[in-house]
Amino acid sequence: MPADNNVMEKLVSLAKRRGFVFQSSEIYGGLGSVWDYGPLGVELKKNLKERWWRSMVHEREDIEGLDAAILMHPKVWEASGHIAGFTDPLVDCKHCKNRFRADDPRIKGTPGEPDAQCPVCGSRGTLTAPRLFNLMFKTFMGPVEEQAAVVYLRPETAQGIYVNYLNVLQASRQKIPFGIAQVGKAFRNEITPGNFTFRTREFEQMEMQFFVKPGTDGEWFEFWKAQRMEWHYGLGIRREKLRFHQHTKEELAHYAKDAYDLEYEFPFGWHEFEGVHNRSDFDLSRHQQFSGKKLEYLDPATKERFIPYVVETSVGADRTALVVMCDAYREETVEGETRVVMGFNPAIAPLKAAVFPLVNKDGMPELARRIFDDLRRHFNVFYDDSGSIGRRYRRQDEAGTPYGITVDGQSVGDGTVTVRDRDTLLQERVAGDRLVSHLGDKLKM
Ligand code: GAP
Numbered sequence: 001m002p003a004d005n006n007v008m009e010k011l012v013s014l015a016k017r018r019g020f021v022f023q024s025s026e027i028y029g030g031l032g033s034v035w036d037y038g039p040l041g042v043e044l045k046k047n048l049k050e051r052w053w054r055s056m057v058h059e060r061e062d063i064e065g066l067d068a069a070i071l072m073h074p075k076v077w078e079a080s081g082h083i084a085g086f087t088d089p090l091v092d093c094k095h096c097k098n099r100f101r102a103d104d105p106r107i108k109g110t111p112g113e114p115d116a117q118c119p120v121c122g123s124r125g126t127l128t129a130p131r132l133f134n135l136m137f138k139t140f141m142g143p144v145e146e147q148a149a150v151v152y153l154r155p156e157t158a159q160g161i162y163v164n165y166l167n168v169l170q171a172s173r174q175k176i177p178f179g180i181a182q183v184g185k186a187f188r189n190e191i192t193p194g195n196f197t198f199r200t201r202e203f204e205q206m207e208m209q210f211f212v213k214p215g216t217d218g219e220w221f222e223f224w225k226a227q228r229m230e231w232h233y234g235l236g237i238r239r240e241k242l243r244f245h246q247h248t249k250e251e252l253a254h255y256a257k258d259a260y261d262l263e264y265e266f267p268f269g270w271h272e273f274e275g276v277h278n279r280s281d282f283d284l285s286r287h288q289q290f291s292g293k294k295l296e297y298l299d300p301a302t303k304e305r306f307i308p309y310v311v312e313t314s315v316g317a318d319r320t321a322l323v324v325m326c327d328a329y330r331e332e333t334v335e336g337e338t339r340v341v342m343g344f345n346p347a348i349a350p351l352k353a354a355v356f357p358l359v360n361k362d363g364m365p366e367l368a369r370r371i372f373d374d375l376r377r378h379f380n381v382f383y384d385d386s387g388s389i390g391r392r393y394r395r396q397d398e399a400g401t402p403y404g405i406t407v408d409g410q411s412v413g414d415g416t417v418t419v420r421d422r423d424t425l426l427q428e429r430v431a432g433d434r435l436v437s438h439l440g441d442k443l444k445m
Contacts (some may be wrong), residue, residue: 043350068160236345342400
């Protein structure tokens with residue numbers, strides 16, 4: 001599994017150095033598997049979320065947006081099956097008190113038996129037999145900490161969509177087939193988190209539930225599988241690093257009739273970052289049963305009543321950001337020097353351009369500032385006047401900024417600037433007052 005830990009170490013270090021991702025509460029020693037996004041990371045993730053929203057909601061007439069609350073009625077989680085079934089089998093070491101997933105490959109022997117060896121302290125026979133552990137975070141609503149006041153932090157955003165399906169249907173006057181999309185936080189008390197932001201305890205999901213007539217679910221399932229793969233190609237992720245994996249019977253979640261993972265080849269191996277699921281009528285039927293409210297759809301044309309089937313696309317915003325960062329990271333030698341480049345698709349790059357006065361005199365800073373002020377009204381751009389121009393380029397290569405705009409002696413005379421392309425290193429001269437449209441054209445992807 002540790003195919004290329006080296007790359008991950010370098011990426012984690014770059015992410016901190018350049019302000020993509022920081023460990024949560026780092027000054028207190030950090031909080032396990034919770035991460036914060038710095039100035040560049042927040043832009044990257046926001047660009048991904050906006051791109052997803054545009055393609056799922058704005059560009060489709062048959063999908064509506066929603067922003068449901070994180071806290072929901074606890075019955076939701078009974079109906080969804082999460083209270084009974086959202087569990088991992090875990091084993092404890094009675095000696096060092098560490099807890100592991102029962103299938104942790106580092107465990108030698110059979111947990112619960114005398115031969116089992118703890119992967120942390122090495123004691124023999126101290127691992128308990130596997131016990132089921134629920135992954136939902138619990139908290140209390142109101143002033144009294146008692147069983148009746150328990151609420152959960154949602155482990156998926158999807159349930160907020162199901163319980164609002166009729167509200168959205170009626171308010172939007174949509175007809176089946178139609179979808180509801182949502183971006184929001186989800187929480188899971190993961191026991192073996194790790195690999196940087198790959199598996200975290202707090203994360204964001206971008207989920208879309210598509211409600212269809214039973215019998216048409218197979219077609220829509222294929223449709224959404226293809227659409228989602230295309231979307232990832234559009235991000236510029238290398239095609240050979242993407243593949244589908246169909247869930248086996250053993251892997252299928254309690255709600256799923258069929259499911260495909262979209263997998264990326266991370267430096268630590270192939271892993272899922274999006275799931276496309278045929279959830280059948282499981283969720284709506286269960287909510288109808290548990291709430292006592294009719295959730296059937298009346299087909300206006302045929303007057304048929306049915307509970308719609310759901311095809312779900314569920315992708316992690318954080319995990320997609322990690323895919324994009326892993327895919328963008330490269331080291332190369334330029335003129336005998338190694339440079340590190342984050343080769344993001346310009347459309348999702350956190351910064352679109354950086355503006356540099358070649359030197360801090362002879363009218364260059366004033367002109368560079370004017371250009372910067374003009375550009376920042378249109379794009380997220382950065383101004384840097386410190387250090388040699390070569391060093392400034394290198395810093396922006398690490399940030400993944402696609403264009404470097406330098407104001408030099410000629411600029412002060414004729415108003416033109418050089419635009420350096422991060423990937424080809426080619427420089428072209430462009431009139432300063434044409435920069436907005438010049439960059440605008442390049443960023444349309
Ligand atoms: N509503 C269906 C659902 O939640 P899932 O396969 O459990 O399905 C979907 O999660 C996506 O959410 C995953 O592909 C991943 O991108 C993201 N995700 C799930 N658990 C995560 C975690 N602990 N940390 C980061 N992302 C996670």
